[in-house]
Amino acid sequence: MSLSGNARKAGVMGWPIGHSRSPALHGLAAALRALPILGFAGCNLTIPHKEPALTLVARLDEIAARVGAVNTIVVGADGSLEGRNTDGYGFIASLRAAQADWSARPGPATVIGAGGAARAIIVALLDEGVPEIRLVNRTGERAAALAAEFGPLIRPIAWTGRCAALDEAALLVNTTSQGMGGEAALDLELDRLPQRALVSDLVYSPLETPLLATARRRGNPVVDGLGMLLHQARPGFAAWFGVVPAVTPELRAAVLATMA
Numbered sequence: 125m126s127l128s129g130n131a132r133k134a135g136v137m138g139w140p141i142g143h144s145r146s147p148a149l150h151g152l153a154a155a156l157r158a159l160p161i162l163g164f165a166g167c168n169l170t171i172p173h174k175e176p177a178l179t180l181v182a183r184l185d186e187i188a189a190r191v192g193a194v195n196t197i198v199v200g201a202d203g204s205l206e207g208r209n210t211d212g213y214g215f216i217a218s219l220r221a222a223q224a225d226w227s228a229r230p231g232p233a234t235v236i237g238a239g240g241a242a243r244a245i246i247v248a249l250l251d252e253g254v255p256e257i258r259l260v261n262r263t264g265e266r267a268a269a270l271a272a273e274f275g276p277l278i279r280p281i282a283w284t285g286r287c288a289a290l291d292e293a294a295l296l297v298n299t300t301s302q303g304m305g306g307e308a309a310l311d312l313e314l315d316r317l318p319q320r321a322l323v324s325d326l327v328y329s330p331l332e333t334p335l336l337a338t339a340r341r342r343g344n345p346v347v348d349g350l351g352m353l354l355h356q357a358r359p360g361f362a363a364w365f366g367v368v369p370a371v372t373p374e375l376r377a378a379v380l381a382t383m384a
């Protein structure tokens with residue numbers, strides 16, 4: 125494929141990003157500065173650039189500022205850079221793609237993990253009106269720190285209490301890397317989880333993690349992490365190219381084919 129001088133371009137920056145199926149770029153600050161010069165409309169950022177980018181852009185949108193991470197860069201008409209975070213949008217959209225009438229309001233959400241991805245999930249669930257987030261993390265201090273930052277609806281729970289944290293939960297989300305290919309399965313018994321609870325895993329390689337397989341077998345509705353990955357890209361694409369792309373079965377299949 126060849127690009128004319130006027131074609132709008134966008135990219136992705138991260139390292140290692142073999143799982144992102146996109147070419148790597150080094151030197152974040154220099155690369156970001158080069159975006160307008162090279163005619164880029166923007167780019168996506170992934171690990172480890174999401175936090176460092178906070179200080180490298182001219183503006184942050186409100187969500188990126190609250191999450192404390194940038195996953196989407198939009199180049200303005202004047203060449204200045206705006207940092208946005210669409211991970212939470214993508215997460216909620218993936219749940220609604222699975223259950224059109226999904227709402228965060230009916231019951232507590234149990235979130236496993238307190239890293240960068242968990243921050244985006246917490247902000248999104250709070251904005252959706254979740255009544256309580258039970259935040260379980262192997263390192264308890266990290267969950268406690270997020271509870272202090274995000275307020276009283278966040279209840280930090282010790283790792284030893286993770287099974288009891290599933291009582292009456294309406295939503296279970298794995299935001300850890302456990303279950304990813306090459307990693308151990310998430311160490312969590314689902315016995316106490318209501319069968320109607322929606323179970324979501326941010327890990328998308330494999331598409332069906334051990335957690336999702338167990339949940340599906342016991343009758344829980346499940347949502348894999350690929351939906352979030354695809355939906356988080358939509359607002360950025362719309363800002364860059366003026367077109368809101370649809371997440372279709374064909375797009376899912378095409379992305380899955382690159383992961384095989």
Ligand code: NAP
Pocket residue numbers: 171211214236237238239240241242261262263266299300301302304326327328349350352353354356
């Ligand atoms: P991160 O900031 O490094 O956080 C990792 C989390 O996993 C921490 O809570 C960590 O707990 C926990 N963890 C690691 N090893 C563990 C173990 N052996 N047992 C229990 N917990 C463990 O990573 P992140 O940026 O939040 O990303 C987390 C996952 O989400 C990754 O797999 C990433 O690919 C995925 N993700 C997917 C999407 C998507 O679009 N689907 C978007 C963003 C992220 P400690 O605090 O105790 O270390």
